[in-house]
Structures are given as structure tokens and as C-alpha cells.
Amino acid sequence: MPRLPLAPLGGAGSKGKLNPERFPGHPFRNMTKIHIPSPLRQYAAQQADVAVKGSTVGDVLSDLVTRHPDLRRHLYTEDGKLRAFVNIYVNDEDIRYLKREATAVGDSDTISIVPSVAGGSLR
Amino acid sequence: MLRIGHSHYQAVRRHGEETYPYECCGVLLGRFEDGGRVVTSVARCGNTRDDSPQNRYNIDPKEVIRIQREGREREEDIVGFYHSHPDHPARWSSTDLAEAHWLGCSYVITSVEKGRAADTNSFELTGGDERDKQLVDEKIEVG
Numbered sequence: 001m002p003r004l005p006l007a008p009l010g011g012a013g014s015k016g017k018l019n020p021e022r023f024p025g026h027p028f029r030n031m032t033k034i035h036i037p038s039p040l041r042q043y044a045a046q047q048a049d050v051a052v053k054g055s056t057v058g059d060v061l062s063d064l065v066t067r068h069p070d071l072r073r074h075l076y077t078e079d080g081k082l083r084a085f086v087n088i089y090v091n092d093e094d095i096r097y098l099k100r101e102a103t104a105v106g107d108s109d110t111i112s113i114v115p116s117v118a119g120g121s122l123r
Numbered sequence: 124m125l126r127i128g129h130s131h132y133q134a135v136r137r138h139g140e141e142t143y144p145y146e147c148c149g150v151l152l153g154r155f156e157d158g159g160r161v162v163t164s165v166a167r168c169g170n171t172r173d174d175s176p177q178n179r180y181n182i183d184p185k186e187v188i189r190i191q192r193e194g195r196e197r198e199e200d201i202v203g204f205y206h207s208h209p210d211h212p213a214r215w216s217s218t219d220l221a222e223a224h225w226l227g228c229s230y231v232i233t234s235v236e237k238g239r240a241a242d243t244n245s246f247e248l249t250g251g252d253e254r255d256k257q258l259v260d261e262k263i264e265v266g
Contacts, residue, residue, distance in 0.1 A: 028229050035191075036153070039226040046197075051235050074252060077239065083253075087184040112188050115224035117204050120146055120172070120179035121211040122218055 012056060032060050034111045043070035057088060058101030075113070085116040124159035125203070125229045125245045127151075131165045136240035138167055139233045145176035150187065151203035151229060154193040157251045158259070159228050160202040166190045179218070180206045203229030203245075208236070213242040215258045223248045223258060230258060234258030 007060045020023070031051040034114065044050055045068065054060035061082075075086055076103040081090065088095045089112040095103045127135075131151075138147040148170050153163040168186050171180040182204070186204035191201055204225070208214075213234035215223075223230055226248050233243040245263045 012170040037191075037225065038202070039224070039228065067250040085222075089184065089188055092185055092188065092219065109155040112191075114187050114191075116181070116184065116222065117148070117150075117187060117225070118172075118179070118181040119206060119219035119230075120175070120217070120222075121216050122178035123216050 032105050032107055032109055034060060034064055037113055037115060040071060040074055044068045055104060057095050057103045057105055060105055062067060087114040087116060089114060124262045124264055127162040129265055131162055132265045134165050134175055134204045135231060136233050136243055138236040140240050143235045143238045144209045146170055146180040146207050146209060148180040148182050148206040150190045150201055151205060152199040153202045154200060155257050156204060160215060162202060163199055203231060205231035207233045213244045215246055220258050226250060226256060
């Protein structure tokens with residue numbers, strides 16, 4: 001197998017985190033990271049982060065539920081739409097204000113699944 | 124069961140007093156242990172429901188992400204959330220249940236009567252998914 005060239009040395013990558021490009025065996029190399037909230041980890045083999053493939057949010061979520069099918073019903077309605085209380089962020093941006101599931105993602109991006117937190121005494 | 128240190132417990136209650144007559148809200152961080160939750164830090168949040176803050180709350184997901192990221196650096200996880208009910212019992216409402224989605228986490232509610240924290244109760248969000256979720260009373264161990 002040909003050796004892939006490493007990215008130039010230059011310290012930590014974005015946001016002070018290790019740059020996976022520097023580590024050929026790193027699970028997130030050439031893949032995007034999705035952060036799984038605690039309620040859903042039992043459906044993702046107890047992982048807090050899952051490496052997925054795809055060039056858009058839709059693609060990576062599709063890859064995620066392919067790898068972990070039990071996640072599908074928690075993220076999507078029966079007609080295939082993201083549940084209203086499931087917020088998807090690419091880094092610090094809500095995809096609703098980007099291109100929703102057509103939002104492009106790369107291997108330096110982190111996708112967060114964040115169920116809504118709301119309520120109140122009003123019935 | 125929810126285990127929480129005395130200072131964190133008082134901080135949750137005090138937050139409700141400070142925001143009275145509006146609902147306060149925040150995040151409980153710590154670890155899952157022995158079927159319950161242990162709180163090791165508390166993070167205050169803003170209530171984005173400025174249209175009805177006296178009886179509704181919402182935490183900006185962006186704030187949840189930030190708190191989550193900072194918590195991970197301390198090896199803490201999000202284990203629950205808290206909010207207050209101004210001049211209303213410390214019991215979950217139908218709105219609280221409908222809007223609760225973090226299964227396995229604790230939802231802590233403090234009643235604040237005329238500006239003073241009264242009861243603080245905790246409820247675990249149980250169930251397998253949105254169809255069978257329930258908020259179940261759980262003991263709070265303060266120490």
C-alpha cells in the first residue's frame with residue numbers, strides 16, 4: 001500500500017485539537033466526526049464520537065444510521081424527516097441557517113447532534 | 124437517584140431566585156453511575172424564551188454544545204438539566220414532558236415562591252423513545 005503524505009508539521013489543527021491528517025491511523029482521517037449525545041450512545045455502540053463518511057450533512061447522517069441502524073428512529077420520523085427537536089450543528093452553526101442537509105462538510109468539521117432542551121410550567 | 128453536592132444544589136436554587144419572576148435554566152454535568160447520575164458541575168444558561176419567560180424556558184443548542192465541549196475537557200458528561208417554576212409547584216408539566224428529549228438524564232425543577240426557592244425535585248426521563256418516555260420521580264441525595 002502506498003504511503004500517504006502527511007500534512008506539513010505546524011502544530012495543532014483548528015480549535016487547538018490534534019489534526020487527524022498528521023496521523024495515518026487516526027480513525028477520523030478523511031472522515032467527519034459526529035458527536036453523539038449521551039441519550040443516544042447506547043445505539044452507537046456506546047461511542048461519544050463516530051467517524052463517518054460523506055461530503056454533506058445528509059450523507060454523513062445517512063452513513064451514521066447505516067453504521068448504527070438503531071439510531072434512525074431517534075433522529076428521523078417515519079417519513080424520513082429529521083425530527084423537529086433534533087438540532088444538527090456543523091461546528092457552531094445550525095444547519096437550518098446553512099443549507100440544511102445539503103450543507104457541505106469536511107474532515108476538519110465536527111457535527112453535533114443536540115436534542116432540544118426546553119419546557120416550562122405552562123401547560 | 125441524583126447525587127449532587129451541597130454547593131451545586133444551592134447554586135441551582137439560587138439561580139431560580141435570581142431570575143424570578145422568570146424561569147431560570149441550566150445544565151447539570153457529571154457522570155452516569157450505578158443507574159443514577161452524579162453531578163460534579165453546574166452551568167447556568169440563558170433562557171431564550173423571552174416571549175414567555177415566566178412560564179417557558181429554552182436553552183440555545185449552541186450553548187449546550189459549548190457546555191458539552193467544555194465538560195468533555197474535564198471528562199464530564201451532560202447528565203441533566205434544571206429550571207425553575209416561578210410561583211408554581213416543582214412538578215413537571217405536560218410541556219416539560221413534551222419538550223424533554225434527553226432520555227436517561229435528570230430534569231430538576233425548583234419552585235420559587237415570591238422570589239424564594241421552595242421545593243426542588245428531580246425527575247428521570249425514562250423510556251425507550253418519544254412514544255413511551257416518562258418523567259419519573261427520583262431521589263435527590265445532597266451531600
